[in-house]
Amino acid sequence: MAKVSAVRPVKEKKHFVRYLPLYLMMVPGIAYIIINNYIPMTGIVVAFKQYNTRLGLYNSPNIGLKNFEFLFRTKDALLITRNTLLYNLAFIVIGTLFAIAVAVLLNEIKIKKAQQVYQTIVLVPFLISIVIVSYLVNAFLATDTGFVNNSILGAMGKEPVSWYASPQYWPFILILVQVWKVFGYNSIIYFSVLVGIDQGYYEAAVIDGANRWKQFLHVTLPGLKPTIITLTLMSIGRIFYSDFGLFYQVPMNSGALMDVTNTIDTFVYRSMMQLNNVGMASAAGVYQSLVGFVLVLTANFVVRKLDSENALF
Amino acid sequence: MVERNKTFQVVVHGIMVLLCLVCVLPFLLLIMSSFADENWLIMNGYSFFPAKLSADAYQYLLVDSSSIVRGYMISAFVTVAGTCISLVMTTLMAYPLSRKDLPGRYIFSFFIFFTMLFNGGLVPTYIMWTQTFHIKNTIFALLVPNLLMGAFYVIMMRTYFSSNIPDAVIEAARIDGAGEMRILLKIVLPMSLPIIATLALLTGLGYWNDWLNGLYYIQNDSLYSIQVLLNRMLMDVQFLMSSANTAAAGNQQMGPLPSTGIKMAVAVLGALPALIIYPFFQKYFVKGITIGAVKG
Numbered sequence: 001m002a003k004v005s006a007v008r009p010v011k012e013k014k015h016f017v018r019y020l021p022l023y024l025m026m027v028p029g030i031a032y033i034i035i036n037n038y039i040p041m042t043g044i045v046v047a048f049k050q051y052n053t054r055l056g057l058y059n060s061p062n063i064g065l066k067n068f069e070f071l072f073r074t075k076d077a078l079l080i081t082r083n084t085l086l087y088n089l090a091f092i093v094i095g096t097l098f099a100i101a102v103a104v105l106l107n108e109i110k111i112k113k114a115q116q117v118y119q120t121i122v123l124v125p126f127l128i129s130i131v132i133v134s135y136l137v138n139a140f141l142a143t144d145t146g147f148v149n150n151s152i153l154g155a156m157g158k159e160p161v162s163w164y165a166s167p168q169y170w171p172f173i174l175i176l177v178q179v180w181k182v183f184g185y186n187s188i189i190y191f192s193v194l195v196g197i198d199q200g201y202y203e204a205a206v207i208d209g210a211n212r213w214k215q216f217l218h219v220t221l222p223g224l225k226p227t228i229i230t231l232t233l234m235s236i237g238r239i240f241y242s243d244f245g246l247f248y249q250v251p252m253n254s255g256a257l258m259d260v261t262n263t264i265d266t267f268v269y270r271s272m273m274q275l276n277n278v279g280m281a282s283a284a285g286v287y288q289s290l291v292g293f294v295l296v297l298t299a300n301f302v303v304r305k306l307d308s309e310n311a312l313f
Numbered sequence: 314m315v316e317r318n319k320t321f322q323v324v325v326h327g328i329m330v331l332l333c334l335v336c337v338l339p340f341l342l343l344i345m346s347s348f349a350d351e352n353w354l355i356m357n358g359y360s361f362f363p364a365k366l367s368a369d370a371y372q373y374l375l376v377d378s379s380s381i382v383r384g385y386m387i388s389a390f391v392t393v394a395g396t397c398i399s400l401v402m403t404t405l406m407a408y409p410l411s412r413k414d415l416p417g418r419y420i421f422s423f424f425i426f427f428t429m430l431f432n433g434g435l436v437p438t439y440i441m442w443t444q445t446f447h448i449k450n451t452i453f454a455l456l457v458p459n460l461l462m463g464a465f466y467v468i469m470m471r472t473y474f475s476s477n478i479p480d481a482v483i484e485a486a487r488i489d490g491a492g493e494m495r496i497l498l499k500i501v502l503p504m505s506l507p508i509i510a511t512l513a514l515l516t517g518l519g520y521w522n523d524w525l526n527g528l529y530y531i532q533n534d535s536l537y538s539i540q541v542l543l544n545r546m547l548m549d550v551q552f553l554m555s556s557a558n559t560a561a562a563g564n565q566q567m568g569p570l571p572s573t574g575i576k577m578a579v580a581v582l583g584a585l586p587a588l589i590i591y592p593f594f595q596k597y598f599v600k601g602i603t604i605g606a607v608k609g
Contacts, residue, residue, distance in 0.1 A: 019416060021493035022409035026421065029406030032462050035441075037428040043437020057440050102332065108325045120595050121333040124340070127587045129522035131543045135580035136339040138547065139346060139359045145573055147342060150358025184336070185602060192603040237430070244525065252547065268435050273529075278436060285434030293431045313426070 044289065047282040067283035076267060080284070084263040087247075088239040090175050092232060098183050100228070103190035104220060119191070122184035130181075130245030137177060137250050165256040174261070177250055178243070186231065190224060197223040229310040233303055237296030237312075240288050244269060264288045340584070347371070347577035354573045370578035381582060384539040391455045391538060392520040399516045400509065402462045403470055408497050410467070411474035412483070422471070428464045439529060454530035455538055460519055466512050469604055473508040474501065511601030514594045521587055543583045546576065 047067050049060040071077050102122065109115045125133075140147045141163040149160035163169060201219045210218065242263040251261045264284055271281035304311035342361055346354065347370055349363030357363075374381045409415055410422055432438075438458070448454045478501055486496045502509070527541030537545065591598070 015416070022412060022415055025405040025493070025497075026409050029402050029462055029467070030421075030424070032402065033425060033428060033464075036457075036459065036461070037432060037464075039441055040433025040437040041431065043433050043441060046437055046440065053444070056444065057437065105325050105328055108321070109329065110322065114326065114329075118329045118333060119599060120592070121336055123595075123598065124336050124588070124591070127518060127522075127591055128584055129524060129540050129543075131522075131524050131540050131547065132580050132584045134547055135543070135576065136343060139339070139342050139577060142359070145354060145358040147359045147361075151360060154358075180335070188599055188602050192599075249544065249547070265435075272436055272439065282434070282436040285436050289432060289434050296430055 044282070044286045046278065047286040051278040051282070067279040068287070071280055071283040071287070074280075076262065077284075079259065080262050080264045080267045083247075083260065084240060084242050084265075087171075087174065087178075087242065087263065088235065090171075091178050092235045092239075094175060095179050095182060095186060096228065096232065098179055099186035100190050100224065102183060102187035103194055103224075104216065106187065106191050107194040119188060122187065124184070125181045126185045128181075130243065130249055133177060133181060134245070134249040134252065137173070138252070141173075164252055164254045167257050167260045170251060170257050170260045174246060174250065178246060189231065190227060193224055193227045194220065226310050229303060229307070230312065233296075233299050233310075233312055236299040237292070239295060240264065240292035242266075340588075343577050343584075344581055347574060347581045349574055351572075351574050359577065367574070370574035373575060374578055374582065380534070380537070380542060381539070381579065383535070384537055384542040385582075387452075387455070387536065388521060388538040388540065391452070392517050395456050395460060395520040396513055396517045398456075399461050399466075400513060403466050403512060403516075404497070404502070404509075406462065407467050407470035408474060408501060410471045411478075413475065413480065422468075425464045425467050435529075442530065449530050450533045450536060452536065455523070455526050455536070458526050458530070460516075460523060460526070466516065469601075470505075470508055470512060473505060473604060478504055507597060507600060508604065510594065510597040511604065514590075514598055515601055518587060539583050543579060546579055 043057055046057050046060070048062055048064060049057075050063045050066075051057070052060045055061075106115060106118060109118070128136075138146070141149075143149060143160065143162045143164065146163070148163070153160055161169075163173075197219065201223075202215055205215045205219055242265045244265040247261050247263045248266045248269065251257045254261075264287070268281045268284050268288070271277045271284065300312050338361075342359060345361050345363055346359040348366050348368060349360065350365035350367040351369060353363055353365040354360075406425070410418055410425075412418065442454070442458055443449045446453075448457065482500060483496055486500055491499070522540060524538075524540035524544045527536075527538055528544060531537065531541060
């Protein structure tokens with residue numbers, strides 16, 4: 001007995017020495033994650049305080065849920081929630097369908113070289129920053145010099161439209177821009193899964209007399225299912241978040257479009273940087289973080305119950 | 314049947330070509346308009362076929378004004394420095410996590426993964442960086458917040474290491490007396506060039522395209538990266554004129570600023586480097602997307 005207890009500490013010490021270099025390697029990364037991610041997490045207490053620059057984030061006086069009361073009394077709270085959710089829903093549904101369609105088409109192409117060229121080109125919009133995307137959109141939609149007003153509507157003899165002051169068009173424009181920007185990326189993911197599907201299944205389906213549509217339903221779609229679930233799950237986890245650039249920069253921060261372009265992220269930014277309303281901004285930010293967190297856990301929980309293989313964690 | 318297959322192939326190619334055009338045409342509009350004569354542009358708007366060409370916009374941006382050239386230099390520096398530091402930190406984090414024998418690896422992995430599920434949001438982040446670290450209007454603002462090491466890339470790299478490098482290889486090196494750092498440098502890294510190239514491209518692109526850090530933390534004209542400059546100019550082209558370091562600010566012979574064309578030219582300049590580098594890295598990029606889709 002005594003012998004065992006005498007040996008163990010030595011062994012443990014050796015163990016630690018052996019792995020020490022590996023732990024040391026992780027020091028810079030862990031330090032960065034603590035600073036960049038975990039300290040700001042503790043900073044969400046600011047939403048329950050009357051923030052005062054002089055006192056600092058942690059020492060400002062507590063005011064309980066006052067900031068949230070103010071936030072949810074504004075009509076903005078409902079608006080930004082609705083916009084964020086509905087746009088994301090549209091992006092998920094339309095984006096997924098479109099990406100799968102492109103992946104299936106890509107997979108049908110027999111000439112390898114052509115396949116590669118198409119693959120390369122559909123990814124181009126993904127490489128460009130959203131700021132440049134807003135220039136592209138502006139080249140089409142600018143009121144006085146835009147391509148649409150001058151070359152399309154002008155040629156048809158129609159009146160020019162002042163796009164940046166007409167909110168009714170923007171839900172379509174924003175969905176179009178988002179799908180344009182990311183469909184290549186997602187279709188490459190789906191395509192890489194399709195390439196991995198055993199050709200034998202298709203051959204068997206053909207022997208059974210399945211046409212293209214039947215093959216798609218019974219071979220392609222089941223093959224894609226795990227990826228569709230994973231990607232959708234990740235999007236649902238982000239459903240309370242929006243691409244700030246898409247909703248702020250692409251509509252050029254136009255006040256007339258606010259009803260259809262204001263999302264939680266743009267609201268937080270405007271409250272914080274332009275109105276200097278830290279209370280409102282932090283309340284909206286915490287609302288986003290918490291609901292987003294609950295949503296990702298719920299979505300994962302549901303998937304795990306239905307089909308545990310495809311859960312994220 | 315063969316005839317039907319042929320028609321089907323033609324239709325598929327037709328759709329794909331159309332999609333590719335949709336992806337590329339906006340850029341063509343941008344480029345053609347940037348070479349259009351200013352007066353012609355004002356009369357006819359942005360066009361794929363400008364009747365009168367001119368390079369005035371580029372002359373102004375590249376020769377007469379120093380803002381763009383400086384923006385380029387800042388972006389280039391931030392991209393190169395940021396990507397190098399980021400790759401080192403990501404590798405050093407990912408390698409230990411990929412070692413199945415490391416005690417506590419699940420705790421560390423979760424520590425990283427959790428940052429993808431929950432975050433403090435803009436307000437505490439902004440207050441921390443500006444009040445505690447005072448990075449406002451310093452080059453660190455473009456380098457450090459958010460971009461230096463991403464949880465997603467760490468997990469991507471960890472997954473790559475643990476599925477591509479056999480444990481036996483590492484074990485053999487250890488028995489031969491190699492230290493952990495030596496194993497990483499001499500054995501693991503040479504076997505991992507595809508993932509390194511992929512992450513270099515993704516991180517580099519992230520730095521080159523980033524404009525949010527500039528928007529949040531930089532108010533000083535002389536630190537504007539190309540994307541921040543673009544962002545400012547979208548709202549206000551005259552900004553170029555008023556920015557302090559414009560060589561031609563007092564030069565009356567210049568004539569009016571070709572502001573309509575400049576807008577497009579500056580966007581072309583901002584997009585160009587990524588578009589030029591892309592074909593060379595295309596292979597790794599596609600690969601990276603695919604690796605990223607595999608959950609770790």
